[in-house]
Amino acid sequence: MLRKLQSLCFCLVFLTISSFTYSQDTDKPEPENDSIPTTWELLKYDGASAFGGIKNTYSSPLRWQKDDFITAGAVVAGTAALYIFDEETSEYFMDQGEDAPELVKDFGWYFGSPQNNYGVTGAVYLVGLFTKNEKIRQTGVLMISAATASGIIQSISKTIVGRARPTGGEGKGSFDPFSSEGKYHSFPSGHTILSFTTLYALSKQFDNPFVKAGLIGVGMVSPVSRLWSGAHWLTDVGLSLAISVAVVDSIDKYLKNERNYGVQNPNKISWKMQVGLGRVGIVGTF
Secondary structure: HHHHHHHHHHHHHHHHHHHHHHHHHHOOOOOOOOOOHHHHHHHHHHHHHHHHHHHHHHHHHHHHOOHHHHHHHHHHHHHHHHOOHHHHHHHHHHHHHOOHHHHHHHHHHHHHOOHHHHHHHHHHHHHHHOOOOOHHHHHHHHHHHHHHHHHHHHHHHHHHHHHHOOOOOOOOOOOOOOOOOOOOOOOOOOOHHHHHHHHHHHHHHOOOOOHHHHHHHHHHHOOOOOOOOOOOHHHHHHHHHHHHHHHHHHHHHHHHOOOOOOOOEEEEEEEEEEEEEEEEEEEEOO
């Protein structure tokens, strides 16, 4: 089983790199001069880009405009609406999980685990670094920095919030802040944040809406599998998805506007998460 899951992750990395390589060959910009940076110089530049992206994420609320506050308010309102049905939805997903394919559930667990997730993102970045492919490098930086920024948020929040997991049997309103017990680390979902952050960041590099939808669909495997296992409430997963989208969008914008990774495509679809009364969805804006 583990070998099958490793093969799936390898295939994901291989398809990603192959797609990027094809795209790079079709619209590769001409170099402005004959100076080719060394691998060490690229590594230092990418490290500064990743750090800048993380810093930009944490400071972005200070630059929010009216639309950003409206979006944040919609997320809070949508979460409050979902909270009403947390226990009913938890029972539903756990019932569905009994018949769910073991391979799918195992993939959701392993891909959302930090060591495996960073293995995939690290592989993408290293290929871009050693081949000096700007598009793959930028994607690797985005995936790694977004996973790191969102990972820090979820690690701190788990301890501060201290929400009981559904399997704890204490109900959706049970909290024990700063508890060291795993059963009180329900919010947010670390597996959801890492897996969806990685695939959402990857999806932003493609123009084809079907490819985007497919990658986002794979990114939803871990969130759903965590609901199947009763490890998280629906509101935990919903807010974790919102965190992932906000972090990726913030770092992606920073890398495109503040860092130099070659020619960018201004005609890409902008994908945002919308949360409303009784619904959670991804909307693409042309």
